[in-house]
Amino acid sequence: NLGLELADSLGASRFKPFFIIFLARVRLAQKGHDPATVRLVEEALEISRQTGAGFLTPWVLSTLALVNDDPALSRRALKQGEEILISGCVGHNYYSFYRDAIEVALNNGDWEEAERYASALEAYTRPEPAPWSDFFIARGRALAAYGRGSQDDALLEELKGLREEADRVGLKLALPALEEALTAK
Numbered sequence: 001n002l003g004l005e006l007a008d009s010l011g012a013s014r015f016k017p018f019f020i021i022f023l024a025r026v027r028l029a030q031k032g033h034d035p036a037t038v039r040l041v042e043e044a045l046e047i048s049r050q051t052g053a054g055f056l057t058p059w060v061l062s063t064l065a066l067v068n069d070d071p072a073l074s075r076r077a078l079k080q081g082e083e084i085l086i087s088g089c090v091g092h093n094y095y096s097f098y099r100d101a102i103e104v105a106l107n108n109g110d111w112e113e114a115e116r117y118a119s120a121l122e123a124y125t126r127p128e129p130a131p132w133s134d135f136f137i138a139r140g141r142a143l144a145a146y147g148r149g150s151q152d153d154a155l156l157e158e159l160k161g162l163r164e165e166a167d168r169v170g171l172k173l174a175l176p177a178l179e180e181a182l183t184a185k
Helices: 002-010 013-031 035-050 053-067 071-087 092-107 111-125 131-147 153-169 172-184
Strands: none
Touching: 013 035, 013 053, 035 053, 053 071, 053 092, 071 092, 092 111, 092 131, 111 131, 131 153, 131 172, 153 172
């Protein structure tokens, strides 16, 4: 909230959506899906569109898809975000958007979409791969395979490795789905 207050006091509306994105993620982790959080992200969406869609709007849209519990709204938000990504925007949007889109697809049991978004993140990062993006690509694909019913030893070992890596580097929000898959086997 302090960040939002500072952005307001400086007249820096362009940065308010950044603070709202992170506030929404904290609320999602604490409370789950909450209509007040959805409204807050919708406010960030309006601000991001007013201050230049290419700066932050895809990331705000993927956050909107993540924090609400309406699959149809999530699909629309992700479609709009992808359209902006295709037309070109600031690079941080691609990383965050695709990570969120993978998560939304996994949450909705849409394994094909999770894999498609993982492939899109892989294509975007191919010129300069990074451990962070490689982790989310592998995690998305492994959880999609698990969701489809695969439980072979190689996949279970991959899920264990991903869980260990998430724990080691502090990707706490990436852990629950991995732990759920490993304990449900």
